[in-house]
Amino acid sequence: MQTEETFNEQVSKEYVTDETKQQLELTETINRDLHAAGKWSYFLSIVGFIGTGLMVFAGITVSIVMAFLPNKEADIFPFPPVLLGLLYLIMAVVYFFPILYLFRFSNSIKSAVALKQQQQLAKAFTNLKAHYKTFGIIMIVFLCLYPILIIGMVLFGIFSGIGGAEGIPA
Secondary structure, X not given: OOOHHHHHHHHHHHHOOOOOOOOOXXXXXXXXXXXXXXXXXXXXXXXXXXXXXXHHHHHHHHHHHHHHOOHHHHOOOXXXXXXXXXXXXXXXXXXXXXXXXXXXXXXXXXXXHHHOOHHHHHHHHHHHHHHHHHHHHHHHHHHHHHHHHHHHHHHHHHHHHHHHHHOOOO
16 A cells, blocks of 8 residues: 555656646636635535534434333334434434535635635645545445345345245135
8 A cells, every 4th residue: 555655756746847846826717716616615515514403303302202202112123212313323423524625625715815825725625625535434334234234134034935835824
């Protein structure tokens, strides 16, 4: 596995010669596009925070409602019903962090473009990297869980069919 330094060194050796060594230039068009990206990421992060808040509210509501259900209705779940609300709360916590990184990116990029500050630009892209890295890890976890869940559902269906067939007289 390569680190960032070895990757950068490799790119430098392959593509950069003495004639092509230059600093990246942020033109007015790039600045305008970065500022627009900052506005849109700010909007998306606010919507994400609202969604996270709704997940927390749903998790608490489901936990409370499930706790007061009579035992007959609660037996339809193969697990304690309060765990459903806990699942919502866990999802909200996991979802909060990438949204926080996106919010920080939006604030930093708007500040960097408006004030022409290199440090703010670096901070913005560090938060953008963290945003994508966090969502990437979440995606890897889900991609690993899907085959397990599919196999579990198929096995559940097979065993349910076998169990149901035993009760039918031949």
